[in-house]
Amino acid sequence: MDRDESLLEERDLARTYDGGAYDDAWTAVKQYRRVAAYRIDNPDEGYTAIANALELPVGRVRSWVDYEKTPNVVAGLRAAREHGWLEVTYDDDTFTALNALVANVYSGGSINQQNWQPLFVLNERGFNSHVIDALELADVGYTVHDEADDDRGPVIRPGEDGAILGRVLYVLGAPLGKKSKLEEFSLPWYLDEAPRDVRELFVHCYLSNRAYPDPASASIQIIEERPRSYREELAALIRSVADGPVTVGEESVTISADASRSLGHLPEHRIAAEESE
The missing domain is CATH 3.10.28.10 (Homing endonucleases)
Incomplete structure (x- = not known):
């Protein structure tokens, strides 16, 4: 995946609203936008005429036109765009x-x-x-x-x-x-092809919450009561940004002293806006 490729599209976010007011929330978004565009060119037409012209359910159009109700999914997409969350890339x-x-x-x-x-x-x-x-x-x-x-x-x-x-x-x-309680548990999909700096930040944030340093050996241990497949996945991620052994144990992942030193053994990784450049 390229660094400038979008990681979050409107359709993806809209799907999280499926099963609420609409079985297919993305379809509702497209319909709502069609109605809004039609009303700009036909401001005097009522909801029945609009519904007939666009071949949409009358009740749905009425709620948008007469009652001026904005679907939650539409409001959510607007807010996400205002915050800059949509179409984000690795470099943002x-x-x-x-x-x-x-x-x-x-x-x-x-x-x-x-x-x-x-x-x-x-x-x-x-x-x-x-x-x-x-x-x-x-x-x-x-x-x-x-x-x-x-x-x-x-x-x-x-x-x-x-x-x-x-x-x-x-x-x-x-x-x-x-x-x-989750039956399937794995790391986020975007890390699979993420640049090193993205993976490194994820690891530092993770360690700041879950790392238990061992002063005697200078190693770090993460206690994880997750499936072994997840611990192995986590260890592989840490190895990808650390220079040194990272091993998987029973309910734990151990970061060796060499790997810990290569990471800077940071107990906290600051990401204030002025430091993100």
């Missing part, structure tokens, strides 16, 4: 943010299956965590969902358009719902 600053957020869904967050809202648990750096930078760079900011307690740090979520962002992250490959 916006994708830098999305890549980091996908990594955080895997390593320290989740996307609610019912409302599509992403939640992120802050690591030991608290509100200096890189996920704060990622949400700011994604143009949504953040709000505190739960304060810190004895078991974990504060939990944050996007400050606006969180459900739409959750859908975007899902299209990019982030898991939806409780990860422990």
Whole structure:
């Protein structure tokens, strides 16, 4: 895949709305746009005439014309475009943010299956965590969902358009719902042909949440109670950006001292907008 090739199309995002108000949300988007274009040239025609002219269901057109209802999928596409999430490429600053957020869904967050809202648990750096930078760079900011307690740090979520962002992250490959209950679990598809810098950022974000350094050996261990196939996939990804052995164990992935040093052994990888160039 070329660096300038789009990673997220309107159709892909629209499909996440299937089964709600419309069985085929992308078809509804195209119909809505046809109605809007027709009304520009025929401002005096009512919904029945429009429906007949375009051969569309009368009830559907009436809700758009007489009741001025905008389908949720259309509103979602508009918001995604305003935030710069659609047609992103590997080289876009916006994708830098999305890549980091996908990594955080895997390593320290989740996307609610019912409302599509992403939640992120802050690591030991608290509100200096890189996920704060990622949400700011994604143009949504953040709000505190739960304060810190004895078991974990504060939990944050996007400050606006969180459900739409959750859908975007899902299209990019982030898991939806409780990860422990998913039968199939693998890394996001866009990493398969991603440039090194994209893979490297994903790894650093992942490690900032899940790495357990061993001072005695200078190695790093990641505890992963996932299928072995996933641990092997994760190890292969880390090897692709690290110079040194990375091994798979029972419920763990171990990054050797050499590999750790080649990664810079960064406990936190900052991606503030001014550093993303």
